[in-house]
Structure formats: structure tokens, C-alpha cells
Amino acid sequence: MAIALDHLAVSAETLDGGVAHVETALGVALAPGGRHPDMGTHNRLLSLGPDLYLEVIAVDPAAAPPKRRRWFGLDGFAGPPRMTNWILRSDALDDDLAAAPPGSGDPLDLARGDLRWRMAVPCDGLLPFDGASPALLQWHCADHPARRLPDSGCRLKALVIEHPEAAELATAWPALMTLPDVLLRQGPTLRLTASIETPHGRRSLS
Template sequence: MLRLDHLAVSARTLAEGVAAVEFALGVPLVPGGQHPLMSTHNRLLGLGDIYLEVIAPDPDAPDPGRPRWFDLDRFEGRPRLTNWICACDDLAAALAVAPRGSGMITDLERGDLRWRMAIPADGRLPFDGAYPALIQWLGNQHPTRRLPEVEVRLERLEIAHPQAAALREALKGQFDDPRVAVIDGPDMDMRAHFTTPHGPRVLE
């Protein structure tokens, strides 16, 4: 089974993305780190059992020589919620039943964090990015265990897509979380509702 692990807000620059999320939710993000393989960097926000990352190309890193994950090379416009990431205990098994193009297993690390992730060769996840990125954490370390408590929790994640029925079918038997709803929409779009110390807030 897949488990909701974290949400990704993409941005052209990390500063722009952090400013947008901090304004929307009213709480500060904390440093994450660099991803040398992808030439990206991030900042993080703990959400209890899951977390949120703002991710952007790292201008101080060399060209990765391959498409960046989350289709960041084609990203344009304002910072926005673009992806959701699901964890599993056996990445190879999860990929065996995932839609074609979900990615190839890649080993990654940052500090004492170790994980494996399915990364599409072209950076583009199935269903225009509406299908989750798949991750398998290795060892007992996870970002949620080191992020400060800011009393923000995900209430509902809405994933809209013109092929919502097909996306629901692809997830059937693999993922079940009452916070996540796949709905019909004219384009791929994501909207997340949160409870915060300042009342209900929305990211989209």
C-alpha cells in the first residue's frame, strides 16, 4: 500500500516559493538541503505525519545533465502545489503496478537521510503529474522526525484532472487516505486545505 508522505510546492526560485507558502500559511519554513543529482534545493514544513517541501532549481549547482524531477525544467508562473509523494515499503513492487512512465528506481541521500525514489526519465509523472511520485525511505530516519511543530495539519488534498476516473482506477487498491480526493476538472490542478494557528488556509 502507498502512504501519503509529503506535498511539493514548485517554484522558479526557492525564495519566491518560500515567501508564497509562508504568506499563505502564516508559519515559517525551515532549511532542507540540496539534491546534487537533480540540482535542486528545498525548504520544509512539518505537518504532523507528513510534511511539505518547497522545491526549486538550485542556481549554484551545475546542470544535472538530465531532466529535473517534478518537471521543474518546464515550470513557469507563480509558486504552486504541483505534486504529491507517496511512500511504500517496496518500491519495485509499487512500480510494477504503477502506470507506465512512473519512473526508474534511483538511490538518493542527504546527510543521514537515505531513500529510493522512482524518477521518470523525462521528469514528467503520469497523468500530467497528478499521479504520485513514489518513494521508499531506508533506515529509521525521516524528515517529519526532525521538523519543528507549528500546528499546521492537512485537512484535504484535492487533485483535479480531466481523466479523474482513470487516475482513481490507477490508485484503486494501492492508496486509501480520507484526506485525498481525486476529482474531475478541465486541467490538472491541486489544492490543499490546512488547519493552522491562524484558522483555515489553502494552498493551490
């Protein structure tokens, strides 16, 4: 069983507000994304390499209300845009989900355009450890979505996840400690910070 960092999620009250937050912080333009009809959300994307990307995600005001709680706690999201979640990809979702902390979600078959994937989504939309615990997905499409994006010249150098129970998360899911460039650190509250090399030098995004 192997897990790897797949993408980072920046949540926002509005998609335009989230895009402005990321573009100001990194100095690069985001690419188009799409809509998630099963979740009532939409996104914009930024390549961080051939197998890694960043998404800005928000409730889609034009979408019909979903039949379940939205992922990433977006039903209750408020405040300025910020990085709220990190997502791992798996080659064996059911097996890796069994090793994840309780409450990591139930697998759902999802789609956006011609992209297909299976993802574990908690029934209340909230991942364990206040969202410090990552989400899990398994792609079912020929190309990773990052390979469809224009190369932004941005590359992730480090991802720091701070939480009061960081040590407990590491104990509950030891495989997280094997991920390169990912650091779980004790902090007063949940905070995700990405160090990203951009065409304008090293930038920080949280």
C-alpha cells in the same frame, strides 16, 4: 503492500519566491531544507505532523547541471509558485511501482545530507496524467524527515487533486482511492489544493 501520503511539493522558479508563497498562504515560517546534488535542486520544509511534510522546491542556481532531467518537471517550470506534486511512501517500492501507471519512473538511490531514500523518477521528469499521478519513494533512514522538523502547528485536513482524467487515474491505480483525506476530482486542468489547519485557522494552499 501499503502506500501512504508522504509529502507535498510546491514548485517555484526560485526558492525564495516559493517560500514567500507558502508563508503568506499559511502564516507560518518554513524550516531549512537542503540541496539535492543528483537533481540540481534545493528545498525548504514545513512539518504537517510526525510523518507528513510540505516542501518548496526549485532549481538550485549554484548546483552543477544534473546528468538527467530534474524531477517534478522543474526543467520546464514557469509561472507563479504552485503545488505541483504529491508523493507517496512505500514499504515495497518495486511492488507498488509495478501497480502504478506506466511512466511512473525508474527507482533511483538518492541522498540529501544523511537522509537516504529510493525514488521512482521518470526519465523526462514528468509523472503520468500531467503530474496528477503521485510519485513513489521508499525511505532508508532511521527517522522520517518530518520528525526532524519543528512542529509548525499545521496539519493536513484534505488534499484535492483535480484533473480532466481523474477517473482514468483512479481506474489505473485503484490503491489511490484508499488513501485517507485524498480526493481525486474531475476538473478542467491539473490543480492540487491542500486544506491545512494552521495556528491561525483553516487555510488553503494551491
